[in-house]
Amino acid sequence: MVTIAQGQAVALFAFDVGYEVSLQEVSSLLSSSPVQPLSRKRQTPSYLQYTDPPPQVLNLGETPAIGAEGPGQLQATVFSFGAISLAFRWPLRLELDQLPQLSQRLYGLELEKQARSQVSSLMEKLRPAIARPQLSNLVEDYYLYILEELDSPLKAEDLLAHHRATLAQVLRFETLPLSFEQQEEALCQAISYYENDLVLVDWNASIIYDRDHYDTVNVLELINVELLEARYIDAQLDRQVGSYEGLVQKRFVWPIPLRTPYRQAIEELAELRLEYSLLSERVDNALKLIGDLYLAKVHAAATKRFYLREWEAAIAQKLDIVANLYQLLTDRLGSIQGQTLELVVIALIFFEVVMAFVRGG
Numbered sequence: 001m002v003t004i005a006q007g008q009a010v011a012l013f014a015f016d017v018g019y020e021v022s023l024q025e026v027s028s029l030l031s032s033s034p035v036q037p038l039s040r041k042r043q044t045p046s047y048l049q050y051t052d053p054p055p056q057v058l059n060l061g062e063t064p065a066i067g068a069e070g071p072g073q074l075q076a077t078v079f080s081f082g083a084i085s086l087a088f089r090w091p092l093r094l095e096l097d098q099l100p101q102l103s104q105r106l107y108g109l110e111l112e113k114q115a116r117s118q119v120s121s122l123m124e125k126l127r128p129a130i131a132r133p134q135l136s137n138l139v140e141d142y143y144l145y146i147l148e149e150l151d152s153p154l155k156a157e158d159l160l161a162h163h164r165a166t167l168a169q170v171l172r173f174e175t176l177p178l179s180f181e182q183q184e185e186a187l188c189q190a191i192s193y194y195e196n197d198l199v200l201v202d203w204n205a206s207i208i209y210d211r212d213h214y215d216t217v218n219v220l221e222l223i224n225v226e227l228l229e230a231r232y233i234d235a236q237l238d239r240q241v242g243s244y245e246g247l248v249q250k251r252f253v254w255p256i257p258l259r260t261p262y263r264q265a266i267e268e269l270a271e272l273r274l275e276y277s278l279l280s281e282r283v284d285n286a287l288k289l290i291g292d293l294y295l296a297k298v299h300a301a302a303t304k305r306f307y308l309r310e311w312e313a314a315i316a317q318k319l320d321i322v323a324n325l326y327q328l329l330t331d332r333l334g335s336i337q338g339q340t341l342e343l344v345v346i347a348l349i350f351f352e353v354v355m356a357f358v359r360g361g
Contacts, residue, residue: 002163003151004099007092009066009106010144012221013115014228016136017123018082019275023053025129026078032056035077035218055079060118063088066106076122082130083225084122086115092146099145100169103205107173112139138235140228143205144220145170146213156198159209160190171202189301193294201301219295223302230311233276237318241325273322276315 026032034054060074072090079085088111094102120135127133160167168183169175178186189201197210201220208216303309 002096002154004092004094004096004147004149005151006149008144008146008148009072009090009092009102010146010217011088011106011109011111012142012144012224013086013088013112013119014140014142014225015084015086015116015119016082016138016228016232017084017119018130018134019132020082021078021080021126021131022129023056023078023080026056026058026126029126029129030058032058032078053080058122060122063090066090066102066109074118076119077221078126079225081229083229084119085221085225086119087221088115096147096150096163097166100166100173100175103143103145103170104173104175106143112141115139136232138228138232140224140231141204142220142224144217145205145207146217147207147209148211148213153196155195156192156209157195159198160187160200167200167207170207171200171205173205189305191294191297191301199298199301201298201305203305206302215295216298219298220302223299223306223308227306227308227311230308230315233315234311234318237276237315237322241318241321273319277319 023034033056035057056078058076058078060076062071063074065071070091072088075087075089077085077087092102116135116139123130123133123135154162164183164187165177168178168186171186172178172182186202187200191199191201197212198207199210199216200207206220210216
C-alpha cells in the first residue's frame, strides 16, 4: 500500500478576457507577484524563460475543501496576451489507490461556473489594464495531480510498473479498471529526468511525481492557455471568414463613380489578419523553450496530447483564406475603379464630340 504523504490536486481553467493586458497596471491595481523564473535544477539556460514581462500571479483566497484535508487555495495567473488562468489548489494526502475516486469527484464538481464567476469579478477590478475587455464563452480546463512525497519513496519506473492501472484511471477520471490498450494509450507520454521523478501527460490531466514540480506545473498551465487561445482564434476566424464569404459571392452590378464598395472590408481584413497573426506570435513566444531539454520535452508531450499543432495548422490555413479574400476584394476594387475611370474617359470624349457638333452648328 502506497500513501501520498504530501501532494496537491489542481484544477486549471483558462479564459480569454481581452486583446491585451498591461501587466504593469495589474501590479498597480492589485497585489500580485510575477511568475518566478525557471529554476536551475535541470541546468536550464537563461534564455529558456518567460518573455518580459512575465505573467502576474494573484492570490484570491480560499476555496471549499474536496476531501478531509481542509480548504484549498484559489490563484489567478494573468498573461499579457489577454488570458487569465484560474487555479483551484487542494492539499493531497491519501492512499494512492484512492486517487481515482478523488479525480472523478473533482471532475464531477463542474467548477467551470465558479471559475467563470471568479474571472468575471477579477476582470472588473482589472478593467483599466485590459485592452478591449470581453470574457469569451470558451474555456479550457486541465487537471494536475502532484505527488510531492510518498510514504515509501519509489523510483519512477517502479511507480509506473506497479501502479500503472491506478495511474491510468486517474488520468481518465475513471474508477473502474481500464483495458490494457487504454492504459497504454493514457500512459504513453511518460517523462523522467531523475530516477525518482515522473510526469505523465494526458489530454485532460497530468500526474507529476516530483518534489520540485513548480516549473513543470507552469509549463502545463501555459500550454493549457495556448490551447485556449488557439481555439479562440480559430472560432473568431471562422466567424469573420463566414461573414466576408457572402460579400465575395455578391456580384457588383455596375461601377458607380467615386464609390469604393469594398474599401471598408479590405481594411477590416488587413487588420484581422495582422491582429490574429500577432496574437498567435505573442502566445507562441510567451515561454522560450529551446533545445532537447526536460521542460521542452514536457511542453512537446503536452503539445502532442492537445493536438496543438493541428490547431495551429488550421489557424494558418484560415489566415491564408483571409489573405486570399483580401487579395480578391483588392483586385475586384481595382477592376471596379478601372471600369469607372474608363466610363469617365468615355463620357468626357462623348462630351467633347457633342460640344464640337454644337460649336460647328
